[in-house]
Amino acid sequence: MSDYNMQILICGGTGCKASESEEIRNVFNDLLGEYLLEDEVQVVTTGCFGFCEKGPIIKVLPDNTFYVHVTPADVDEIIREHLVKGRQVERLLYRDPHSHEVIHDSKGMDFYKKQIRIALRNCGFIDPENIEEYIARDGYLALGRCLSEMTPEGVIDEIKKSGLRGRGGAGFPTGLKWEITSRSVADQKYVVCNADEGDPGAFMDRSILEGDPHSVIEAMTICGYCIGADKGLVYIRAEYPLAIQRLKVALDQARAYGLLGRNILGSTFGFDIELRYGAGAFVCGEETALIHSMEGSRGEPTVKPPFPAESGYLGKPTNVNNVETFANIPVIINKGAAWFSAIGTEKSKGTKVFALAGKINNVGLIEVPMGTTLREVVFDIGGGIKGGKKFKSVQTGGPSGGMLTTASLDTPIDYENLQAAGTMMGSGGMIVMDEDDCMVAIAKYYLEFTLEESCGKCTPCRIGNKRLFEILEKITAGNGKEEDIDKLRMLSHVIKDASLCGLGQSSPNPVLSTLAHFEDEYLAHIKQGRCPAGKCKALLKYVVVEDKCTGCTLCFRTCPVGAITGERRAPHFIDQALCIKCGICFEKCKFDAIELA
């Protein structure tokens, strides 16, 4: 084994790197040589610790000492005191922000971990195609307890007490939904898992199904026991082939082990699950549309009531829950409602999984307690903005949501706070934008998506959104008028008020939200014909700076449409009528002689 007695881990995450972690490493290497310790102490650069705000961060092994805000000047002291004499450098230790106590021991070393994995507890730990690995980590134990030690009412009560709310978007209390469905009287009921996951950029549910399919199967079975259903259906988009395959394998194994089928675990309760494939229409994630799609009809929403809990699949009482909602259930039963409800904020309990994407360093899947701030998500866990650019906003709630800006950075994330900030929790897509993103273009992007996905049943949604889109197109093309802003607002409110389903009712949100926070950007497009982020092509103008142009003819030769003319060794000229704003000349010019006007 290795000859090193100690190891120094230096965070090489982008945030820490920006603040000298590389320099720190170099100083370590030099000084360790001087102290003749290079054969005993190994210096390693690691990935991000998720605590960038306190960077640069250093961890010393084997004693797990965690130093924050380290500078190259501190290295000598760390070596002399800690490595040589075995005494921690007190002033560099992390101080608990509340108690102001210094954290010495390796047991208290979790303070920098901002995530808790409940729904993702098994993702990345078990082989999803091996049921025994799931069982080894308390899999199906919750189901066993429910069937042999608890009544359906008792289970529902526990879920209600836990405070779990739906993770599919609306945040309806899960226990209450189960109770309502359990009270509906019918000869047949159904449990449906909504695995449609249509938000662009979201992949939480896919990851859970790919990494831990049994947790969803177990929870659906528990739900069946509670509401009195013996049949479950997973509605999953056909674009998720790996999730489908893992689910199929898991279902077969659960059946083989007697965990699905008749008389589960020796009880009188029987349950089985089938898969239904969706074609990937966003509106089919809406529960009534989803049910119609499963019935073989067009995936169009219908008026609620009746709610699925009264009349759902084939007219029978149906309980629809999201994948992540289900994934929380076994843990609530095993660890108890009190344990679960201790996590989170007053009205939003537990955790939320987010798919962190966009202009952020650590793109990935995260699970944070409700009440975590946006700043912690973006700057600690997410490692900050790519390329050291400026943070502009975060889009949550997908095409139904809105923007959170710097003003919301310190707002604890939960259902109520997001709503108050003019967006919504949604299913968990979180797209981070920087100074180079044009907010008008973003609103247009989401509307384009909604336009494609509207089922067309309601006029305001079908035609209203089209008109909204056209106005945005006009503005981004530089042909906007000031009164367009009022038109956008008015039309948005009409669409929200007069659409049948959540898609139409929320489709103008990206427009309203960008208008609320970034009206100045709209106005810059309209009044000055300028796109502040430099994104809207039609408003860009590439021009030659005559003083700098050497007449090398490189731009002339690379322009794909022949928009550039000029003699060798004389300033060139760009014909704006021909220019397609591809920016190749701008990139290629060696003399910075082409400017964005």
Place this chain on the structure above:
Amino acid sequence: MEKITSLADLKRIKEQVQSKIKLREQSASAEKLVQIRVGMATCGIASGAKETMSFLIEETEHQAIDAVITQTGCMGYCYAEPTVEVTLPGRQPVIFGHVNRERAREIIDRYIIKGELIDGMIPVNFKTIDE
């Protein structure tokens, strides 16, 4: 497979599975037994996790390293796919990111064989439900 027919039965199976894992960890060859998990969700596979996994299998076999190599789901570090977790006997699991063939070779030669740490390990940045 015999069906599990009661809660007690389920608990027994759980213990059996757990002791099977323990046994593997404590067996005569356990001193050398290396456990490797490759993140094989869509994101991992799209970044080449399958090739990484087959390379790890070939190379550990080739070098006669006693290793159990399994697939697992998404570890959440999508920016660093493919991700691989290595557990050396008696040590905490370590996660490596961006594991292509070259990185996989480095992990085997330096971490698994010599026990040295390697640049680019990913620190675990979340708590589990048991903490």
